[in-house]
Amino acid sequence: MVHSTATLAWLALATGSAAQFGIKHTQYDTSPPVYPSPNIKGVGGWEAALEKAKAFVAHLSLEEKAEMVTGTPGPCVGNIAPIPRLNFSGLCLQDGPLAIRQAVYASVFPAQLSVAASWDRALTRQRGIQMAEEFKGKGAHIALGPVVGPLGRSPYGGRNWEGFSPDSYLSGVLVEETVTGIQSAGVQACTKHYIGNEQEIQRNPSTVNGTTVEAISSNIDDKTMHETYLWPFANAVKAGTASLMCSYNRINGSYGCQNSKALNGLLKEELGFQGYVMSDWTATHSGVASIEAGLDMNMPGGIPFTSANPSYWGGNLTTAVSNGTLAIERVDDMILRVMTPYYFLNQDTNYPVVDSSTAPLSFFPRANWVHEFELGPLVDVRAGHAQIIREVGAAGTVLLKNVNNTLPLKEPQNIGVFGNDAADYTVGQYSLNIASGIAAGNYDIGTLAVGGGSGTGRFTYIVSPLDAIKARGHSYGALVQYITDNSVISNGGLAGLAPSPPDVCMVFLKSWASEGDDRSSLIAEWNSTVVVENTAAVCPNTIVVLHGAAPNVLPWKDNANVTAILVAHMPGQESGNSLVDILWGNVNPSGKLPYTIANQESDYGRNLLNSTELLESTDPDAWQDDFTEGNLIDYKELDDQNKSVAYEFGFGLSYTTFELSNFQFEATMSNASRVPSASAQVQPGGNVELWEVIATVSATVSNTGTVSGAAIPQLYVAFPAEAGEGLMVRSLRGFEKVTVAPNATATVQFPLARRDLSYWDVSTQAWTLPSSAISAFVGFSSRDLKLNGQINI
Numbered sequence: 001m002v003h004s005t006a007t008l009a010w011l012a013l014a015t016g017s018a019a020q021f022g023i024k025h026t027q028y029d030t031s032p033p034v035y036p037s038p039n040i041k042g043v044g045g046w047e048a049a050l051e052k053a054k055a056f057v058a059h060l061s062l063e064e065k066a067e068m069v070t071g072t073p074g075p076c077v078g079n080i081a082p083i084p085r086l087n088f089s090g091l092c093l094q095d096g097p098l099a100i101r102q103a104v105y106a107s108v109f110p111a112q113l114s115v116a117a118s119w120d121r122a123l124t125r126q127r128g129i130q131m132a133e134e135f136k137g138k139g140a141h142i143a144l145g146p147v148v149g150p151l152g153r154s155p156y157g158g159r160n161w162e163g164f165s166p167d168s169y170l171s172g173v174l175v176e177e178t179v180t181g182i183q184s185a186g187v188q189a190c191t192k193h194y195i196g197n198e199q200e201i202q203r204n205p206s207t208v209n210g211t212t213v214e215a216i217s218s219n220i221d222d223k224t225m226h227e228t229y230l231w232p233f234a235n236a237v238k239a240g241t242a243s244l245m246c247s248y249n250r251i252n253g254s255y256g257c258q259n260s261k262a263l264n265g266l267l268k269e270e271l272g273f274q275g276y277v278m279s280d281w282t283a284t285h286s287g288v289a290s291i292e293a294g295l296d297m298n299m300p301g302g303i304p305f306t307s308a309n310p311s312y313w314g315g316n317l318t319t320a321v322s323n324g325t326l327a328i329e330r331v332d333d334m335i336l337r338v339m340t341p342y343y344f345l346n347q348d349t350n351y352p353v354v355d356s357s358t359a360p361l362s363f364f365p366r367a368n369w370v371h372e373f374e375l376g377p378l379v380d381v382r383a384g385h386a387q388i389i390r391e392v393g394a395a396g397t398v399l400l401k402n403v404n405n406t407l408p409l410k411e412p413q414n415i416g417v418f419g420n421d422a423a424d425y426t427v428g429q430y431s432l433n434i435a436s437g438i439a440a441g442n443y444d445i446g447t448l449a450v451g452g453g454s455g456t457g458r459f460t461y462i463v464s465p466l467d468a469i470k471a472r473g474h475s476y477g478a479l480v481q482y483i484t485d486n487s488v489i490s491n492g493g494l495a496g497l498a499p500s501p502p503d504v505c506m507v508f509l510k511s512w513a514s515e516g517d518d519r520s521s522l523i524a525e526w527n528s529t530v531v532v533e534n535t536a537a538v539c540p541n542t543i544v545v546l547h548g549a550a551p552n553v554l555p556w557k558d559n560a561n562v563t564a565i566l567v568a569h570m571p572g573q574e575s576g577n578s579l580v581d582i583l584w585g586n587v588n589p590s591g592k593l594p595y596t597i598a599n600q601e602s603d604y605g606r607n608l609l610n611s612t613e614l615l616e617s618t619d620p621d622a623w624q625d626d627f628t629e630g631n632l633i634d635y636k637e638l639d640d641q642n643k644s645v646a647y648e649f650g651f652g653l654s655y656t657t658f659e660l661s662n663f664q665f666e667a668t669m670s671n672a673s674r675v676p677s678a679s680a681q682v683q684p685g686g687n688v689e690l691w692e693v694i695a696t697v698s699a700t701v702s703n704t705g706t707v708s709g710a711a712i713p714q715l716y717v718a719f720p721a722e723a724g725e726g727l728m729v730r731s732l733r734g735f736e737k738v739t740v741a742p743n744a745t746a747t748v749q750f751p752l753a754r755r756d757l758s759y760w761d762v763s764t765q766a767w768t769l770p771s772s773a774i775s776a777f778v779g780f781s782s783r784d785l786k787l788n789g790q791i792n793i
Contacts, residue, residue: 031252034265037294039333040274040340044240044684049344053336056343059086060335062328066317068335071301073364074373075354076140077102077454078281078299080338081371089374091342092354093190093278093299097145097162098450098572099457100135101432102361105380107134108457109389111450111570112147113550114396116164116174116594117652119712120737123392124174128181130385135187137381139354141347142188142243146178147455148232149247152595153198153633154607158518161549161570162455165594166634167649168228169732169756172235179239186345191236192245193280195229195262196220200518201610202623203248204282209618216609216623217250223724224630225266226760226767234271234755238685242275242341246295248283253621255290257283263294272682276337287312288326296334300363355379361458382460386574393571393578398591399564399653406541406563408585408655409504415473416502417482418489418535420445420526421510421547422466429459431514444526445484447508448548449575453515459573465508465545468576472584486526494538505539506583507532513549518608522553522601529555536561545579547571551595557646567593585655590710590737592652592781596635599646605629605637631726635782639729650714650732650781656705656742660713660778662698663787669694672793675766676754690755690767697750699778699787703740710739713778715750717791720772723759730777730785733757750778757793769793 042050060068060083067081074081078093095101099108109131115124128146135143150157152166164171175191182189196218197203206213220229233244246263247256256262257279267273276296284290284298290312298313320326342348353376359366399407426445431452447464450456466482473480481497483489494500509524509531523529524546536542536559543564546552550569556562566589571578581587598604609625632640635649669692676689685691701711715734719727734750757774758767773792779785 031254031259031261034260034269035292037264037292037330037333038268040337042274042340043272043681044274046274046340046344049340050336052343053339056086056088056339057332057335062318062321065331065335066314068338069297069331070311070313070317071297071299072371073301073368074371075359075362075375077144077363079373082373089353090371091142092140093142093144094135094138094140094358095144096455097147098455099131100138100140100143101454101457102358103138103355104357104458105378105382105460106138106458107382107385107389108450108459108573110392110396110572111161112164112174113161113594114392114569114571116170116396117398117567117569117591118392118395119170119592119594119735120395121173121177123388123395124177125181126388127392128178129185130388132182132185132187133383134381134385136185137352137379138358139352139376140187141342141351142190143182144190144192144245145455146175146189146236147192148175148236149193149195149197149229151198151229151232153627154518155522155551155595155604156519156606156608157198158200158513159453159455159515161451161513167594167732168231170594170735172232175232176235176239179236179241183240183242183345186347188242188341188345190243190245190278191233191241193247194233194244194267194277195247195256196251197247197249197256199608199625200516201608202614208616211618212620213617213622214620215249215255216625217253219252219624219626221627221630222762223760224627224726227726228631228633230266233267234685237267237271237273238691240684242345244273244275244277245280246277246283248280255283255285257295258286258290258293260293268294271686272684274337274684275341276334284312287316288320291326291330291334296337352376389572390574390577390581393568393574394581394587396569396571396591397578397582397589398567398593399582399589400567400647400651401557401562401565402653403563406543407583409583411476411478412503413478414499414502415469415478415480416497416505416539417466417469417480417508418484418494418505419508419531420484420486421447421508421545422464422482422506423447423484424464424467425459425462429462431456447575448510448512448570449572450570451513451549455515457572462573463576465576465579468580469506472580486531489534490527490530492534494534497538501539503541505535505542507535507542507544509544509546511546511548511550511552518610519549522551522604523555524548524552532556532562533559547575551597553598553601554646588655588707588709589652590654590712592650592712593647594649596638596645596649597647598638599644603638603643603645605633607633632729636726636729636731639782648781648783651784654709654711656703656707656709658709658711658740658780659702659704660699660780660786661702662700663778663789664698665776665789665791666696667694667793668696672754672769674769674771675764690758691753693751694754694793695752695757695791697734697752697776697778697789697791698747700745700747701738701740702745703742706742708739708741710737711780712737713748713780714782716777716779716782716785717757718775718777719759720770720774722770722772727759730782732782752791757791
């Protein structure tokens, strides 16, 4: 859009946004307006940094203020222009949640899906630290991650792998650790995508027969919003995340980047967020309306990325201030929110300049830059990070089946490796392609270590499963035979093995997923079922390994010749090494499923809109997605419906065995009020009383096997009827990973904050402790519950 009549356009856009609040759909109210946008206070330890930010803002001209909140072409994925006269070199924003994508000689870490399967707080934080060290080394001030939206409402969601888990508690714990890790290394975390961004199809407006059809509207009721989708974002805010990225979709009829209830009301008021809200790229659909609704930074700026196509903001912002449409105080608060975390993390002192190698990889051709950015030499930032990548990859591998102790392997002399996921890449080492199905990228023959889209990474190297298995087998003289073409295996190509059958056959399957599209099936692609069945037909000792998106259903899981199943998720550049560590027993598997594997696809609620009728509709408001399931997604949905499953949430085998005993409950706060005090201070994360520990559950875990291993006891709670249907099913509220030697025991404790034991009361608009007892269960998965008791507060 060309803004030749800027003021009139801005006023029209503001009016249009207000009109959206008149939309009604099914039982859900539209988002109520919440104005004005709250000002930053600097609470949570940012007070001194806020004073520095105020001093900086005092020296800015109106034009410079506009540039401080409007993206500009430059060397990074997103750029804020430098102001040389104030010794401000600008801001460099870079993707993404598992690597500094726009770089060379950088590491590709395991995806958050693998991190979630590790259920390991310490590893999660360490991954965040080392990833941030690479961002900083390349001169990036802001890492565009971590991800807790999508949460994973639909198992078909194309970007679920970028996030942790459909369980809000598990995602909340891990996002808090990740943000803390990233920012401890001096890099700003940008937690995304806020909020309700649960499918890729129609995430942006489209044009049908000349009519603009608006992006999908995620229609979420107040209770579900608080108890499920907002929950992990509260953890991120509590951890001090510098920024949040608002999402493409609409929320109850209003675009996510101009929804004042979500941005001003929930985020800045209720959660006490002190940082800045940036738009997803081209997710800004208005000027004044989005600013007043709480958006603080417009990325990437002009549409498309040239100076000939100005932003809704930029120069239009200066016009709006000059004619009184927009208050300068609101603009100042936006910049204070941007600059306070910059000073808090000491990014004004000796911060590395942007690595020059990123510039040729930029979306922005150098000819379109309107500002000069200081660039430095090429820097190799990988350091010793391969070790943590390998460790997380193994920790996030889940052993689902292990008949007769097939694993760990000893020293099999004849090893067969089959499947297109086993091999090294064949069409480059980069999967940026914003998906057009599985044809995108190099994903016929080639292992799948991370997904596609802006959340991917550029591999400096990749250790494929085949290479790692050959290295391990050859080290003791084994024969390693392999076929990596699935079409050959599907058509009887295994007949050429000699000698046959191998002592062990390993079949590698994969499920592609990427930004830009959703999954069409939960069965691994490339004729995977036939590949497994044909291999198992000639090999009575077949191990199946899955990489990529999850969950997948496993139609061959009960085949008697399939003796072991491993879900290796998306382990990053050390993929093969991580897997070999598990296969040969150098690492005892401890990964647990952060989702449920159902028996068949139809057992899940699809929770995803996509139909020919919708795609061809010219109704501008046709895409309406009502979250009628409330909190009942993944294991909660399946538990509520009492459905059998293949492998439940939290499940994962070990090479040893564990038992639990001695359930203990202690209330650490007597006579707790049913709701937190309204007069209590609001710090980042919300009312401070919500985060106070008011009870503790403990249990004893024993290693009853013969080798040392890590157990992950899990605490689930079920609320009484007054909390509502969505909380009467069991919900995760604690976990602890502990390594226990054979015949030894360890005590695990689950501290429970007020929020953990409260439900959201819509009528009183408060987190409320139930008046009746809460049932508590401790076990090794959501359905393997060894102990139970009552929690009375």
